[in-house]
Amino acid sequence: MLLFRVAALATALGVPALAQAAPTHYPLTIENCATALTFQHAPQRAVTIGQAGTEMLYALGLGDKLVGTSLWFNDVSDQYKAQNDKVERLADNDPSFEAVIGKRPELVAVQLEWMVGPQGVVGTREQFHELNIPTYLMPSDCEGKDNLVGADGTRLQPFRIDSLYKSISQLAQIFDVQDRGEELNAVLNARLERSLASIKGKDLKHTSALFWFSSADLDIDPYVAGRKGIPDFMLNTLGVRNVVESDEEWPTVGWETLAKANPTFVVIARMDRRRFPADDYQKKLEFLRSDPVTRNMDAVKNNRIIILDADAMQASLRLFDGFETLANAIHNSNAAQ
Known part of the structure:
Protein backbone atom coordinates (compact mmCIF):
# COMPACT_ATOMS: atom_id res chain seq x y z
CA MET A 1 0.00 0.00 0.00
CA LEU A 2 2.84 2.42 0.84
CA LEU A 3 4.54 1.76 -2.49
CA PHE A 4 1.24 2.20 -4.30
CA ARG A 5 0.87 5.65 -2.70
CA VAL A 6 4.40 6.64 -3.76
CA ALA A 7 3.75 5.46 -7.32
CA ALA A 8 0.39 7.26 -7.44
CA LEU A 9 1.96 10.48 -6.16
CA ALA A 10 4.74 10.17 -8.71
CA THR A 11 2.15 9.95 -11.47
CA ALA A 12 0.21 12.91 -10.09
CA LEU A 13 3.37 15.04 -9.92
CA GLY A 14 4.37 14.10 -13.44
CA VAL A 15 7.49 12.19 -12.38
CA PRO A 16 8.67 10.05 -15.31
CA ALA A 17 8.78 6.29 -14.86
CA LEU A 18 12.18 5.05 -13.73
CA ALA A 19 14.08 2.11 -15.13
CA GLN A 20 14.30 -0.95 -12.88
CA ALA A 21 17.30 -0.52 -10.59
CA ALA A 22 19.95 -3.24 -10.40
CA PRO A 23 19.67 -5.55 -7.36
CA THR A 24 22.14 -5.34 -4.49
CA HIS A 25 25.03 -7.78 -4.65
CA TYR A 26 26.13 -9.02 -1.23
CA PRO A 27 28.41 -8.73 0.56
CA LEU A 28 27.75 -4.99 0.26
CA THR A 29 30.20 -2.42 1.65
CA ILE A 30 29.28 1.24 1.86
CA GLU A 31 31.14 4.23 3.28
CA ASN A 32 29.10 5.93 5.97
CA CYS A 33 30.38 8.93 7.90
CA ALA A 34 34.04 7.84 7.63
CA THR A 35 33.23 4.23 8.51
CA ALA A 36 32.98 1.22 6.20
CA LEU A 37 29.86 -0.88 6.78
CA THR A 38 29.60 -4.39 5.33
CA PHE A 39 26.36 -6.35 5.00
CA GLN A 40 26.32 -10.04 4.15
CA HIS A 41 22.59 -9.89 3.42
CA ALA A 42 19.65 -7.50 3.73
CA PRO A 43 18.97 -6.84 7.44
CA GLN A 44 15.95 -8.66 8.79
CA ARG A 45 15.84 -6.74 12.09
CA ALA A 46 16.45 -3.00 12.35
CA VAL A 47 16.19 -0.39 15.12
CA THR A 48 15.91 3.33 14.48
CA ILE A 49 17.13 6.12 16.75
CA GLY A 50 15.36 9.08 15.19
CA GLN A 51 12.00 9.69 13.58
CA ALA A 52 13.52 10.60 10.21
CA GLY A 53 14.99 7.14 9.62
CA THR A 54 11.85 5.46 10.90
CA GLU A 55 9.57 7.19 8.41
CA MET A 56 12.09 6.67 5.61
CA LEU A 57 11.94 2.91 6.20
CA TYR A 58 8.15 3.02 6.26
CA ALA A 59 8.10 4.98 2.99
CA LEU A 60 10.41 2.37 1.45
CA GLY A 61 7.98 -0.38 2.44
CA LEU A 62 10.37 -1.79 5.05
CA GLY A 63 8.24 -1.46 8.16
CA ASP A 64 8.18 -5.22 8.64
CA LYS A 65 11.98 -5.11 9.17
CA LEU A 66 11.70 -2.62 12.03
CA VAL A 67 11.70 -4.08 15.55
CA GLY A 68 12.18 -0.91 17.60
CA THR A 69 12.02 2.89 17.28
CA SER A 70 13.01 5.86 19.45
CA LEU A 71 13.64 9.63 19.48
CA TRP A 72 10.37 11.12 18.26
CA PHE A 73 9.63 14.83 17.89
CA ASN A 74 6.18 14.52 16.31
CA ASP A 75 3.53 11.84 16.18
CA VAL A 76 3.95 9.44 13.27
CA SER A 77 2.50 10.54 9.93
CA ASP A 78 -1.06 9.30 9.43
CA GLN A 79 -0.15 7.11 6.45
CA TYR A 80 2.32 5.15 8.59
CA LYS A 81 0.29 4.87 11.80
CA ALA A 82 -1.01 1.35 11.22
CA GLN A 83 2.52 0.11 10.53
CA ASN A 84 4.02 2.06 13.40
CA ASP A 85 1.50 0.59 15.87
CA LYS A 86 3.13 -2.80 15.27
CA VAL A 87 6.63 -1.59 16.19
CA GLU A 88 7.84 -1.27 19.78
CA ARG A 89 8.80 2.23 20.85
CA LEU A 90 11.94 1.81 22.95
CA ALA A 91 11.84 5.43 24.15
CA ASP A 92 10.20 8.71 23.21
CA ASN A 93 13.62 10.36 23.40
CA ASP A 94 17.01 8.62 23.68
CA PRO A 95 16.89 4.87 24.38
CA SER A 96 19.39 3.00 26.51
CA PHE A 97 22.19 1.03 24.85
CA GLU A 98 20.78 -2.13 26.47
CA ALA A 99 17.29 -1.50 25.05
CA VAL A 100 18.68 -1.20 21.52
CA ILE A 101 20.93 -4.26 21.55
CA GLY A 102 18.20 -6.22 23.34
CA LYS A 103 16.22 -6.18 20.08
CA ARG A 104 19.10 -8.09 18.39
CA PRO A 105 19.24 -5.68 15.43
CA GLU A 106 21.21 -6.29 12.27
CA LEU A 107 21.17 -2.54 11.63
CA VAL A 108 20.76 0.57 13.79
CA ALA A 109 19.80 3.66 11.76
CA VAL A 110 20.67 6.88 13.58
CA GLN A 111 19.37 10.36 12.78
CA LEU A 112 21.74 12.42 14.95
CA GLU A 113 25.39 11.73 15.73
CA TRP A 114 25.06 12.99 19.30
CA MET A 115 22.93 9.86 19.87
CA VAL A 116 25.51 7.40 18.50
CA GLY A 117 28.97 8.85 17.97
CA PRO A 118 32.19 9.80 19.76
CA GLN A 119 30.17 11.28 22.64
CA GLY A 120 26.92 9.45 21.93
CA VAL A 121 24.34 9.53 24.71
CA VAL A 122 23.17 6.05 23.63
CA GLY A 123 26.63 4.70 22.86
CA THR A 124 29.58 4.94 20.48
CA ARG A 125 29.70 3.29 17.08
CA GLU A 126 32.56 1.15 18.36
CA GLN A 127 30.38 -0.26 21.14
CA PHE A 128 27.81 -1.39 18.60
CA HIS A 129 30.34 -2.63 16.06
CA GLU A 130 32.10 -4.73 18.70
CA LEU A 131 28.81 -6.65 18.86
CA ASN A 132 28.71 -6.88 15.02
CA ILE A 133 25.79 -4.42 14.86
CA PRO A 134 26.29 -1.91 12.02
CA THR A 135 25.28 1.69 12.80
CA TYR A 136 24.13 3.77 9.84
CA LEU A 137 24.34 7.52 10.57
CA MET A 138 22.33 9.91 8.41
CA PRO A 139 24.91 11.65 6.17
CA SER A 140 23.07 14.94 6.68
CA ASP A 141 24.27 15.03 10.29
CA CYS A 142 27.91 14.08 9.81
CA GLU A 143 29.05 15.30 6.39
CA GLY A 144 30.44 18.83 6.53
CA LYS A 145 29.66 19.09 10.24
CA ASP A 146 31.57 18.98 13.53
CA ASN A 147 29.35 17.47 16.20
CA LEU A 148 31.94 18.02 18.94
CA VAL A 149 31.49 21.82 18.82
CA GLY A 150 28.29 23.36 20.17
CA ALA A 151 25.37 21.59 21.80
CA ASP A 152 24.01 20.30 18.48
CA GLY A 153 27.14 20.58 16.39
CA THR A 154 28.53 23.23 14.05
CA ARG A 155 28.21 23.25 10.29
CA LEU A 156 31.51 23.47 8.45
CA GLN A 157 29.71 23.40 5.12
CA PRO A 158 26.11 24.25 4.23
CA PHE A 159 23.60 21.41 4.39
CA ARG A 160 22.89 19.88 0.99
CA ILE A 161 19.60 18.23 0.06
CA ASP A 162 21.65 15.56 -1.72
CA SER A 163 22.63 14.20 1.69
CA LEU A 164 18.97 13.43 2.42
CA TYR A 165 18.52 11.73 -0.94
CA LYS A 166 21.73 9.82 -0.21
CA SER A 167 20.24 8.41 3.01
CA ILE A 168 17.24 7.11 1.12
CA SER A 169 19.38 5.63 -1.67
CA GLN A 170 21.80 3.94 0.73
CA LEU A 171 19.08 2.51 2.96
CA ALA A 172 17.34 1.22 -0.15
CA GLN A 173 20.61 -0.37 -1.31
CA ILE A 174 21.25 -1.98 2.09
CA PHE A 175 17.79 -3.57 2.01
CA ASP A 176 17.89 -4.36 -1.75
CA VAL A 177 14.96 -2.13 -2.70
CA GLN A 178 16.83 0.37 -4.90
CA ASP A 179 13.90 0.92 -7.25
CA ARG A 180 11.77 2.09 -4.32
CA GLY A 181 14.53 4.48 -3.24
CA GLU A 182 14.87 5.98 -6.70
CA GLU A 183 11.13 6.47 -7.01
CA LEU A 184 10.82 8.05 -3.57
CA ASN A 185 13.67 10.47 -4.28
CA ALA A 186 12.06 11.44 -7.59
CA VAL A 187 8.77 12.20 -5.84
CA LEU A 188 10.48 14.29 -3.16
CA ASN A 189 12.48 16.26 -5.70
CA ALA A 190 9.32 16.96 -7.71
CA ARG A 191 7.61 18.28 -4.58
CA LEU A 192 10.55 20.61 -3.94
CA GLU A 193 10.42 21.91 -7.50
CA ARG A 194 6.67 22.56 -7.20
CA SER A 195 7.21 24.54 -3.99
CA LEU A 196 9.80 26.72 -5.69
CA ALA A 197 7.56 27.24 -8.71
CA SER A 198 4.76 28.49 -6.46
CA ILE A 199 6.76 31.58 -5.42
CA LYS A 200 8.42 32.24 -8.75
CA GLY A 201 8.37 35.95 -9.48
CA LYS A 202 8.17 37.02 -5.83
Whole structure:
Protein backbone atom coordinates (compact mmCIF):
# COMPACT_ATOMS: atom_id res chain seq x y z
CA MET A 1 0.00 0.00 0.00
CA LEU A 2 2.84 2.42 0.84
CA LEU A 3 4.54 1.76 -2.49
CA PHE A 4 1.24 2.20 -4.30
CA ARG A 5 0.87 5.65 -2.70
CA VAL A 6 4.40 6.64 -3.76
CA ALA A 7 3.75 5.46 -7.32
CA ALA A 8 0.39 7.26 -7.44
CA LEU A 9 1.96 10.48 -6.16
CA ALA A 10 4.74 10.17 -8.71
CA THR A 11 2.15 9.95 -11.47
CA ALA A 12 0.21 12.91 -10.09
CA LEU A 13 3.37 15.04 -9.92
CA GLY A 14 4.37 14.10 -13.44
CA VAL A 15 7.49 12.19 -12.38
CA PRO A 16 8.67 10.05 -15.31
CA ALA A 17 8.78 6.29 -14.86
CA LEU A 18 12.18 5.05 -13.73
CA ALA A 19 14.08 2.11 -15.13
CA GLN A 20 14.30 -0.95 -12.88
CA ALA A 21 17.30 -0.52 -10.59
CA ALA A 22 19.95 -3.24 -10.40
CA PRO A 23 19.67 -5.55 -7.36
CA THR A 24 22.14 -5.34 -4.49
CA HIS A 25 25.03 -7.78 -4.65
CA TYR A 26 26.13 -9.02 -1.23
CA PRO A 27 28.41 -8.73 0.56
CA LEU A 28 27.75 -4.99 0.26
CA THR A 29 30.20 -2.42 1.65
CA ILE A 30 29.28 1.24 1.86
CA GLU A 31 31.14 4.23 3.28
CA ASN A 32 29.10 5.93 5.97
CA CYS A 33 30.38 8.93 7.90
CA ALA A 34 34.04 7.84 7.63
CA THR A 35 33.23 4.23 8.51
CA ALA A 36 32.98 1.22 6.20
CA LEU A 37 29.86 -0.88 6.78
CA THR A 38 29.60 -4.39 5.33
CA PHE A 39 26.36 -6.35 5.00
CA GLN A 40 26.32 -10.04 4.15
CA HIS A 41 22.59 -9.89 3.42
CA ALA A 42 19.65 -7.50 3.73
CA PRO A 43 18.97 -6.84 7.44
CA GLN A 44 15.95 -8.66 8.79
CA ARG A 45 15.84 -6.74 12.09
CA ALA A 46 16.45 -3.00 12.35
CA VAL A 47 16.19 -0.39 15.12
CA THR A 48 15.91 3.33 14.48
CA ILE A 49 17.13 6.12 16.75
CA GLY A 50 15.36 9.08 15.19
CA GLN A 51 12.00 9.69 13.58
CA ALA A 52 13.52 10.60 10.21
CA GLY A 53 14.99 7.14 9.62
CA THR A 54 11.85 5.46 10.90
CA GLU A 55 9.57 7.19 8.41
CA MET A 56 12.09 6.67 5.61
CA LEU A 57 11.94 2.91 6.20
CA TYR A 58 8.15 3.02 6.26
CA ALA A 59 8.10 4.98 2.99
CA LEU A 60 10.41 2.37 1.45
CA GLY A 61 7.98 -0.38 2.44
CA LEU A 62 10.37 -1.79 5.05
CA GLY A 63 8.24 -1.46 8.16
CA ASP A 64 8.18 -5.22 8.64
CA LYS A 65 11.98 -5.11 9.17
CA LEU A 66 11.70 -2.62 12.03
CA VAL A 67 11.70 -4.08 15.55
CA GLY A 68 12.18 -0.91 17.60
CA THR A 69 12.02 2.89 17.28
CA SER A 70 13.01 5.86 19.45
CA LEU A 71 13.64 9.63 19.48
CA TRP A 72 10.37 11.12 18.26
CA PHE A 73 9.63 14.83 17.89
CA ASN A 74 6.18 14.52 16.31
CA ASP A 75 3.53 11.84 16.18
CA VAL A 76 3.95 9.44 13.27
CA SER A 77 2.50 10.54 9.93
CA ASP A 78 -1.06 9.30 9.43
CA GLN A 79 -0.15 7.11 6.45
CA TYR A 80 2.32 5.15 8.59
CA LYS A 81 0.29 4.87 11.80
CA ALA A 82 -1.01 1.35 11.22
CA GLN A 83 2.52 0.11 10.53
CA ASN A 84 4.02 2.06 13.40
CA ASP A 85 1.50 0.59 15.87
CA LYS A 86 3.13 -2.80 15.27
CA VAL A 87 6.63 -1.59 16.19
CA GLU A 88 7.84 -1.27 19.78
CA ARG A 89 8.80 2.23 20.85
CA LEU A 90 11.94 1.81 22.95
CA ALA A 91 11.84 5.43 24.15
CA ASP A 92 10.20 8.71 23.21
CA ASN A 93 13.62 10.36 23.40
CA ASP A 94 17.01 8.62 23.68
CA PRO A 95 16.89 4.87 24.38
CA SER A 96 19.39 3.00 26.51
CA PHE A 97 22.19 1.03 24.85
CA GLU A 98 20.78 -2.13 26.47
CA ALA A 99 17.29 -1.50 25.05
CA VAL A 100 18.68 -1.20 21.52
CA ILE A 101 20.93 -4.26 21.55
CA GLY A 102 18.20 -6.22 23.34
CA LYS A 103 16.22 -6.18 20.08
CA ARG A 104 19.10 -8.09 18.39
CA PRO A 105 19.24 -5.68 15.43
CA GLU A 106 21.21 -6.29 12.27
CA LEU A 107 21.17 -2.54 11.63
CA VAL A 108 20.76 0.57 13.79
CA ALA A 109 19.80 3.66 11.76
CA VAL A 110 20.67 6.88 13.58
CA GLN A 111 19.37 10.36 12.78
CA LEU A 112 21.74 12.42 14.95
CA GLU A 113 25.39 11.73 15.73
CA TRP A 114 25.06 12.99 19.30
CA MET A 115 22.93 9.86 19.87
CA VAL A 116 25.51 7.40 18.50
CA GLY A 117 28.97 8.85 17.97
CA PRO A 118 32.19 9.80 19.76
CA GLN A 119 30.17 11.28 22.64
CA GLY A 120 26.92 9.45 21.93
CA VAL A 121 24.34 9.53 24.71
CA VAL A 122 23.17 6.05 23.63
CA GLY A 123 26.63 4.70 22.86
CA THR A 124 29.58 4.94 20.48
CA ARG A 125 29.70 3.29 17.08
CA GLU A 126 32.56 1.15 18.36
CA GLN A 127 30.38 -0.26 21.14
CA PHE A 128 27.81 -1.39 18.60
CA HIS A 129 30.34 -2.63 16.06
CA GLU A 130 32.10 -4.73 18.70
CA LEU A 131 28.81 -6.65 18.86
CA ASN A 132 28.71 -6.88 15.02
CA ILE A 133 25.79 -4.42 14.86
CA PRO A 134 26.29 -1.91 12.02
CA THR A 135 25.28 1.69 12.80
CA TYR A 136 24.13 3.77 9.84
CA LEU A 137 24.34 7.52 10.57
CA MET A 138 22.33 9.91 8.41
CA PRO A 139 24.91 11.65 6.17
CA SER A 140 23.07 14.94 6.68
CA ASP A 141 24.27 15.03 10.29
CA CYS A 142 27.91 14.08 9.81
CA GLU A 143 29.05 15.30 6.39
CA GLY A 144 30.44 18.83 6.53
CA LYS A 145 29.66 19.09 10.24
CA ASP A 146 31.57 18.98 13.53
CA ASN A 147 29.35 17.47 16.20
CA LEU A 148 31.94 18.02 18.94
CA VAL A 149 31.49 21.82 18.82
CA GLY A 150 28.29 23.36 20.17
CA ALA A 151 25.37 21.59 21.80
CA ASP A 152 24.01 20.30 18.48
CA GLY A 153 27.14 20.58 16.39
CA THR A 154 28.53 23.23 14.05
CA ARG A 155 28.21 23.25 10.29
CA LEU A 156 31.51 23.47 8.45
CA GLN A 157 29.71 23.40 5.12
CA PRO A 158 26.11 24.25 4.23
CA PHE A 159 23.60 21.41 4.39
CA ARG A 160 22.89 19.88 0.99
CA ILE A 161 19.60 18.23 0.06
CA ASP A 162 21.65 15.56 -1.72
CA SER A 163 22.63 14.20 1.69
CA LEU A 164 18.97 13.43 2.42
CA TYR A 165 18.52 11.73 -0.94
CA LYS A 166 21.73 9.82 -0.21
CA SER A 167 20.24 8.41 3.01
CA ILE A 168 17.24 7.11 1.12
CA SER A 169 19.38 5.63 -1.67
CA GLN A 170 21.80 3.94 0.73
CA LEU A 171 19.08 2.51 2.96
CA ALA A 172 17.34 1.22 -0.15
CA GLN A 173 20.61 -0.37 -1.31
CA ILE A 174 21.25 -1.98 2.09
CA PHE A 175 17.79 -3.57 2.01
CA ASP A 176 17.89 -4.36 -1.75
CA VAL A 177 14.96 -2.13 -2.70
CA GLN A 178 16.83 0.37 -4.90
CA ASP A 179 13.90 0.92 -7.25
CA ARG A 180 11.77 2.09 -4.32
CA GLY A 181 14.53 4.48 -3.24
CA GLU A 182 14.87 5.98 -6.70
CA GLU A 183 11.13 6.47 -7.01
CA LEU A 184 10.82 8.05 -3.57
CA ASN A 185 13.67 10.47 -4.28
CA ALA A 186 12.06 11.44 -7.59
CA VAL A 187 8.77 12.20 -5.84
CA LEU A 188 10.48 14.29 -3.16
CA ASN A 189 12.48 16.26 -5.70
CA ALA A 190 9.32 16.96 -7.71
CA ARG A 191 7.61 18.28 -4.58
CA LEU A 192 10.55 20.61 -3.94
CA GLU A 193 10.42 21.91 -7.50
CA ARG A 194 6.67 22.56 -7.20
CA SER A 195 7.21 24.54 -3.99
CA LEU A 196 9.80 26.72 -5.69
CA ALA A 197 7.56 27.24 -8.71
CA SER A 198 4.76 28.49 -6.46
CA ILE A 199 6.76 31.58 -5.42
CA LYS A 200 8.42 32.24 -8.75
CA GLY A 201 8.37 35.95 -9.48
CA LYS A 202 8.17 37.02 -5.83
CA ASP A 203 10.63 39.75 -4.86
CA LEU A 204 12.15 38.38 -1.66
CA LYS A 205 15.38 40.36 -1.44
CA HIS A 206 14.14 42.17 1.68
CA THR A 207 12.43 39.13 3.22
CA SER A 208 13.92 37.43 6.27
CA ALA A 209 12.96 34.79 8.80
CA LEU A 210 13.76 33.28 12.18
CA PHE A 211 13.36 29.59 13.08
CA TRP A 212 12.59 28.97 16.79
CA PHE A 213 12.90 25.29 17.70
CA SER A 214 12.47 25.33 21.48
CA SER A 215 13.83 26.78 24.74
CA ALA A 216 15.07 25.08 27.89
CA ASP A 217 12.81 27.57 29.67
CA LEU A 218 10.64 30.35 28.30
CA ASP A 219 12.44 33.09 30.21
CA ILE A 220 15.90 32.28 28.79
CA ASP A 221 17.48 32.52 25.34
CA PRO A 222 15.79 30.30 22.71
CA TYR A 223 17.29 27.61 20.49
CA VAL A 224 17.14 29.06 16.99
CA ALA A 225 18.37 27.86 13.61
CA GLY A 226 21.88 28.91 12.69
CA ARG A 227 23.49 29.43 9.31
CA LYS A 228 24.37 26.52 7.02
CA GLY A 229 21.90 24.13 8.69
CA ILE A 230 18.69 22.62 7.40
CA PRO A 231 16.30 25.55 8.08
CA ASP A 232 18.90 27.91 6.59
CA PHE A 233 18.99 25.71 3.49
CA MET A 234 15.19 25.93 3.28
CA LEU A 235 15.26 29.72 3.50
CA ASN A 236 18.13 30.16 1.05
CA THR A 237 16.47 27.84 -1.45
CA LEU A 238 13.30 29.93 -1.24
CA GLY A 239 15.29 33.17 -1.45
CA VAL A 240 14.73 34.29 2.16
CA ARG A 241 17.48 35.48 4.55
CA ASN A 242 18.08 33.86 7.94
CA VAL A 243 18.57 36.60 10.59
CA VAL A 244 20.78 34.33 12.73
CA GLU A 245 24.45 34.34 11.73
CA SER A 246 25.95 31.61 13.95
CA ASP A 247 27.27 28.44 12.27
CA GLU A 248 26.07 26.34 15.20
CA GLU A 249 23.19 24.07 14.26
CA TRP A 250 20.85 25.38 16.98
CA PRO A 251 22.55 28.20 18.92
CA THR A 252 20.92 30.12 21.75
CA VAL A 253 20.42 33.81 20.92
CA GLY A 254 18.86 36.51 23.11
CA TRP A 255 15.43 37.86 22.22
CA GLU A 256 16.73 41.45 22.27
CA THR A 257 19.14 40.56 19.47
CA LEU A 258 16.47 38.69 17.52
CA ALA A 259 13.93 41.48 17.94
CA LYS A 260 16.46 44.01 16.69
CA ALA A 261 16.93 41.87 13.55
CA ASN A 262 13.13 42.12 13.12
CA PRO A 263 12.53 39.15 10.76
CA THR A 264 9.69 39.26 8.26
CA PHE A 265 8.51 35.81 9.41
CA VAL A 266 8.92 33.84 12.62
CA VAL A 267 8.79 30.07 12.12
CA ILE A 268 8.08 28.00 15.23
CA ALA A 269 8.35 24.27 15.80
CA ARG A 270 5.31 22.21 16.72
CA MET A 271 6.20 18.98 18.49
CA ASP A 272 4.56 16.27 20.52
CA ARG A 273 7.55 15.61 22.76
CA ARG A 274 7.69 17.54 26.04
CA ARG A 275 11.36 17.73 27.01
CA PHE A 276 11.25 21.53 27.42
CA PRO A 277 8.36 23.90 28.24
CA ALA A 278 8.65 25.59 24.84
CA ASP A 279 8.19 22.27 23.02
CA ASP A 280 4.49 23.23 23.21
CA TYR A 281 3.94 25.56 20.26
CA GLN A 282 0.98 27.18 22.00
CA LYS A 283 3.34 28.33 24.74
CA LYS A 284 5.62 29.76 22.06
CA LEU A 285 2.70 31.72 20.63
CA GLU A 286 1.67 33.01 24.06
CA PHE A 287 5.24 34.11 24.76
CA LEU A 288 5.67 35.91 21.43
CA ARG A 289 2.42 37.83 21.88
CA SER A 290 2.91 38.78 25.54
CA ASP A 291 6.63 39.34 26.08
CA PRO A 292 7.43 43.09 26.01
CA VAL A 293 10.34 42.53 23.61
CA THR A 294 8.87 40.00 21.17
CA ARG A 295 5.34 41.41 20.93
CA ASN A 296 6.69 44.49 19.13
CA MET A 297 8.35 42.49 16.35
CA ASP A 298 6.70 43.14 12.98
CA ALA A 299 6.19 39.42 12.36
CA VAL A 300 4.30 39.10 15.65
CA LYS A 301 2.24 42.28 15.29
CA ASN A 302 1.22 41.28 11.76
CA ASN A 303 0.70 37.57 12.60
CA ARG A 304 3.40 36.43 10.20
CA ILE A 305 4.07 33.35 12.33
CA ILE A 306 4.47 30.04 10.52
CA ILE A 307 4.04 26.74 12.38
CA LEU A 308 5.99 23.69 11.19
CA ASP A 309 6.42 20.20 12.60
CA ALA A 310 9.77 19.99 14.37
CA ASP A 311 10.79 17.09 12.13
CA ALA A 312 10.15 19.32 9.10
CA MET A 313 13.11 21.38 10.32
CA GLN A 314 15.39 18.35 10.05
CA ALA A 315 16.69 16.08 7.29
CA SER A 316 13.54 14.01 6.98
CA LEU A 317 10.66 13.32 4.64
CA ARG A 318 8.73 16.06 6.46
CA LEU A 319 11.27 18.59 5.24
CA PHE A 320 9.29 18.66 2.01
CA ASP A 321 6.06 19.34 3.92
CA GLY A 322 7.95 22.23 5.50
CA PHE A 323 8.96 23.58 2.09
CA GLU A 324 5.35 23.50 0.93
CA THR A 325 4.09 25.26 4.07
CA LEU A 326 6.76 27.97 3.87
CA ALA A 327 6.25 28.55 0.16
CA ASN A 328 2.49 28.79 0.64
CA ALA A 329 2.86 31.31 3.50
CA ILE A 330 5.26 33.43 1.46
CA HIS A 331 3.01 33.24 -1.60
CA ASN A 332 0.01 34.46 0.39
CA SER A 333 1.81 37.17 2.36
CA ASN A 334 1.65 40.84 1.49
CA ALA A 335 5.08 41.24 3.07
CA ALA A 336 6.66 39.47 0.10
CA GLN A 337 5.81 41.11 -3.22
